[in-house]
Amino acid sequence: MRYSAAVMFLFVAGVPLAAQSYKAPRTADGHPDLQGIWQVMNTAAVNLEDHIATLDMPAGRSVIVDPPDGKIPYTPAAAQQQKENYKNRVKADPLNMCYIPGVPRVMYLPFPMQIVQTPKYVVMASEFAHSLRRIYMDGSKHPDVALFWIGDSRGHWDGDTLVVDVANNLPDTWFDRSGNFHSDALHIVERITRTEPDLLTYQATLEDPKVFTRPWTMQMLLYRHREPNLKLLEYECNVYLEDAAKESR
């Protein structure tokens, strides 16, 4: 990220991580163990910003911690586009076509997500459409030739925090059901910390000069599923879409 020191200070000062005294158990190679099956308990997938309830969509509070008003700092043109997206969301939401959700949306879908770790990778496997995120931990760089639905994630450890740099994002994904969006210039830095035994604090700072007037940050908690012998099942979205199309013929 290319933020000024002042902006970085704002993040650090404005977004204190909870329970800093907790020390997470380690994997065999000595890094914090983030493994398990996790899920948010919020409505970020409906709308990242403050929102009232609509049909089948619960109300919820903004997960945006910076800027302090909890709103995405869109340029005027982008704000207009978001309004259009919202109006057309039933048809236009890429998730309605069962497309790969992209980052950060895959992190707060209402589906369980399993994290596993090896020395070279952190793998995040979502139950939604068998979606897969591979975070390279080997110091390698983003490729310079292709964009991906799920972007390209390269991570490193900053103390006890997993820091993931996400680039190469296709412009076709949305952040939520409400049409909050980005362009191909999106760049994300995620900070993931196991702040309690069964809690991950998830923070993502997003910049996209084509769409936002300044970088902004969301923060939320992921809760560990503790049901015994829990496994990810399947939500094979495109299968159900086909079934629905057949039924409506």
Next chain:
Amino acid sequence: MKKWNTLNLLVAAVTAAALMTFAPLPGVSQEKGGKGGKGKGGRGGDPYGPYYAAPVIKGEPVGRTPDGQPDMQGFWTPRFNQAIFEVQNHPTPQRGIGPGKGAIVDPADGLIPYKPEAAAKAKELMSKNIYLEPEAHCFVSGVPHAAYQQFGYQIVQPAGYVLFLTEYAHTYRAVPTDGRPHISPNVKLFRGDSVGKWEGGTLVIDTTNQNGKTWFDMAGNFTTPAIHVVERITPVDTNNIDYEAVVEDPAIYTRPWKIAGQLGRHPDKDMELMEFACVEGNQDLVHYTEGVGGTAKEVKK
């Protein structure tokens, strides 16, 4: 993959499904190559093509992961003859699938021991309803089909798990090795429910709970929800893994049958999987027109 070239980008973008279906067989010269016919795309000899099988090269002794599992981590290419097109021996070309060998080692004739009515159904699917091929619809493959997946796969072994990460449809198969039981038989899944255990140097995976909506191949060899698969995966050295799977399903087979093959480590040490975004750009169904035995009008869009 780090060796970026036009083919990779093509594959990563939208036409891979078409390429997958109509690219020529590995090592078989074929004019009707479809999208894969341009350049080296889709040929078995291209190390980044869908059907590449790494040559047999003797490796070092198998190492151990930090939690003591035999270490199979890395990128693997399946050597299962032409099972990806049809799992059983298929001496007669049909539907763009050339003559070739499958991967069945028992029975000795290399054919699926179907009951008569099931054999008729498989033939019917192949001859009249090939547009139903699940992977043409971007459905994830079942087990054992996932073991001889196009583009191969990456194995990662965090403590207590073996994960297979596939390029096709950008998906995963997670096999716990911590002794947990199968889920309830009431829950059926495309991938089924797999539980694994290490027996010495062999990973034994028991898979139940499949939903009967997957095929073994592109040739109508279907499954039912009664399918039970036991896979035995044995790393031989750092470059080679032996694979076998026993398939039973009393609903459609007269006896259990077995496939066998090998996995060869991909020679590219800097290999990275690409994103095969299947649903997002599926061009495959439109290729199943009357000309190749499909029913184009059944296909939306």
